[in-house]
Amino acid sequence: MLDGVPAFLLLFDAHSALASRRALELAGVDGPRAFDQASAEVVCDEHGRPTGLLQEDAACELVERAAPRPTRQEQRERLAAALRSMAAAGLTGGHVMDANGSSLDLLAELDAAGELPLRLRVAPWCQPGTDGDGVRAIVDQQGRGGRLWQVAGVKLFMDGTIDNGTAWLERPDCHGESTHAFWPDPAAYTEVIGAFHRAGVPTATHAIGDAAVRHALDSVEKARAAAGRGAGAGVGGVRHRIEHIETVPDDTLNRFAELGVLASMQPTHCCEFTAPITPTTGRAASGRSAPPAPGAAATCGTRAPRSCSAPTGPSPPTRRSASWRAPATAAPAATSAGPRMPPNRR
Secondary structure: OOOOOOOEEEOOOOOEEEEOHHHHHHHOOOOOOOOOOOOOEEEEOOOOOEEEEEEHHHHHHHHHOOOOOOOHHHHHHHHHHHHHHHHHOOOOEEEEOOOOOOHHHHHHHHHHOOOOOOEEEEOOEOOOOOOHHHHHHHHHHOOOEOOOEEEOOEEEEOOOOOOOOOOEOOOOOOOOOOEOOOOOOHHHHHHHHHHHHHOOOOEEEEEOOHHHHHHHHHHHHHHHHHHHHOHHHHHOOOOOEEEEOOOOEHHHHHHHHHHOOEEEEOOOOOOOOOOOOOOOOOOOOOOOOOOOOOOEOOOOOOOOOOOOOOOOOOOOOOOOOOOOOOOOOOOOOOOOOOOOOOOOOO
């Protein structure tokens, strides 16, 4: 159906995409790639040819950047329209979880023109591979803003999604995947959290798998302990947040309160589960979930023998298939202020 047609489809979890063969050709993607993001992947067949499935942001960007770009005026109009629709729905404020592209300049323009209809708090991304200069640049961005918007925080990713096998679980899922962090060296993430904490910058970390949640909490604990011993003691009140938290053992739950870490529950990345999973295989009707663990919280069918209570969506036939179907309905407008505004991200 798409023979010879360039097409790029961002999937509902916003952590993966499908690209047609022609789109891959135009982007120069003809085989596997290496990325700073450990979970990012150009999925290839047994002959090393791309299947069209792109995992995580770095891989998706290979094709996205080759696509036609909207003009600056089109970006401004689309952003203004999205924000107006949010305000019309009753929203008065929100968190913008990136500052990519011309996001900040567009927000400044709308605010100066009196066209910003709600208050926005912006958190730029800090991705794996960010060095000391990059961290300082993000720190320097803090406080930039206008009457109704301000940069106040930073967004990080500790893992991807269980659906794609890119979460970080303490035990592999039923496909033997979701076994490692988004950061190739998780210790580097811990160092970055410490640097932001010392600078008084609040962080928000995407962490879905139990290992990812645990590591994020460990990193905040180390940052607070170090601040209490030395020059950073004055920033002990910095508030950090962990987002999604789709799998979490009981022994981890109390640590949120103990460390003063905010829990942002957004069980959107695993909402394709519709049937109970069994205690022995960890498999739902969709054929994908993490194996159950005693004492683990029931989170969307991934870690305990219960069914998912979240809204259901389309279930892809296999994780490595390049024939996933798009949802029948359009995705809701996201809170990103940049030209890329995928749902539920990030």
